[in-house]
């Protein structure tokens with residue numbers, strides 16, 4: 413029997429790259445590359461290949477099966493995978509990303525067939541640089557890194573959380589055109605608090621509890637330093653770190669490295685982008701808005717802070733802006749005198765005007781605050797009950813005729829959404845302005861035998877901003893990711909809707925147009941980098957763009973993004 417030598421990841425990468433065109437190789441190319449006979453004889457254009465793949469996807473029984481098929485296609489023929497994903501974003505993004513990715517992460521150790529990321533454990537801390545250099549594709553431009561400690565709303569999944577960096581990076585390519593070979597997914601394995609994983613004989617991560625916060629931080633320090641040394645051009649996106657670590661790491665590294673946190677800053681920007689449109693539709697002036705946030709983790713606080721910045725930029729004092737927000741966590745309204753030790757990141761929003769009163773439930777808070785907007789980032793399905801949503805509507809109705817409540821149940825995946833789209837429409841008699849984190853279907857109510865009214869949900873997902881933020885930072889050669897770059901991404905997103913979308917009452921562009929939105933976001937992020945003095949592009953380059961205006965910059969961006977060859 414002949415023994416087979418396992419090819420190195422590097423030569424595998426080279427082989428796969430050379431086969432990227434699938435069945436579209438011309439006879440001449442096949443001869444030149446010694447591929448004759450190695451692939452079926454027919455020469456197919458992209459539409460035929462897409463037709464075959466879509467047929468496969470649509471005939472699979474479960475979303476996990478569809479994911480696995482797509483994942484294998486991405487590996488075998490990346491151009492075809494991205495052609496499909498770009499042209500069928502509405503159908504395929506939920507398979508490549510949330511909600512399906514949540515299920516994939518839960519089962520990652522069982523579904524595993526091949527490496528797709530860098531797996532760096534805390535035990536390998538002496539070899540981080542070597543591991544980074546082992547990555548088979550040269551000079552990555554964007555890295556998404558997680559430690560798996562808070563995957564979507566699913567909690568600590570340890571190394572199984574690696575599906576998130578893999579999924580987010582596929583969106584970097586599909587939504588913003590970063591070349592797939594320039595993306596680097598990483599999971600830092602520090603063990604896990606997840607008992608089910610620890611007991612699972614197939615679990616692929618370190619089978620131990622997480623060490624102290626201080627030890628994890630030292631490991632993170634070493635990782636960040638090594639990454640900057642090995643790949644100095646690379647932008648790092650932090651993803652799904654548990655709240656305290658998320659805030660701490662962002663604070664610790666943002667002025668030292670080119671990095672940002674998607675859950676704090678990306679979620680903040682995407683919600684602000686949607687909120688700007690929602691206020692316009694609501695009939696409640698910006699100054700009269702009162703916002704209750706259910707959930708005070710990294711996303712809740714990140715979003716509220718981004719909105720405070722919006723208010724202050726519109727002329728409100730910081731105190732007046734902050735007073736528009738009431739944050740609620742599992743113990744009730746976050747107040748200064750609640751009697752428990754508040755986590756550091758919650759203190760900024762702790763209320764001091766409650767006259768000693770405490771409000772334990774969301775219902776009590778709504779009764780007390782009379783909000784115009786309710787945002788959910790709790791990772792708890794169903795917390796927006798019928799009575800909560802009806803109370804929100806009642807408090808908005810009390811302000812005057814024709815006013816509409818803003819309701820954003822943003823937790824991911826769908827199994828963690830605070831309420832469904834159908835519930836939101838039903839309980840507000842169709843008046844709701846709605847955005848969720850994962851996608852809901854549109855909802856039609858039959859009014860008579862041949863009359864019906866269809867409601868369109870919005871998906872307020874980070875995918876509208878993080879790819880453009882990363883692309884803008886890369887193309888501007890930004891040395892840091894500044895607050896202004898993030899803020900600008902939200903304003904740019906709000907301005908990216910076309911006339912048809914505005915007419916339909918949407919607050920985000922249709923997901924099919926996410927690539928258009930990313931170009932606009934990237935352009936504004938680049939300009940903000942320039943204004944903040946962190947763009948390392950030449951002065952001459954910037955002066956040319958300033959002379960020729962946005963179209964010239966858009967042209968430059970479009971020339972630098974990946975479009976599948978198919």
Ligand SMILES: O=C([O-])CC(=O)C(=O)O
Nearest residue numbers: 510564652675824873874
């Ligand atoms: O991944 C998403 O769709 C949004 C997000 O960052 C999260 O829920 O952690």
Ligand SMILES: [Mg+2]
Nearest residue numbers: 564651652675
């Ligand atoms: Mg996330």
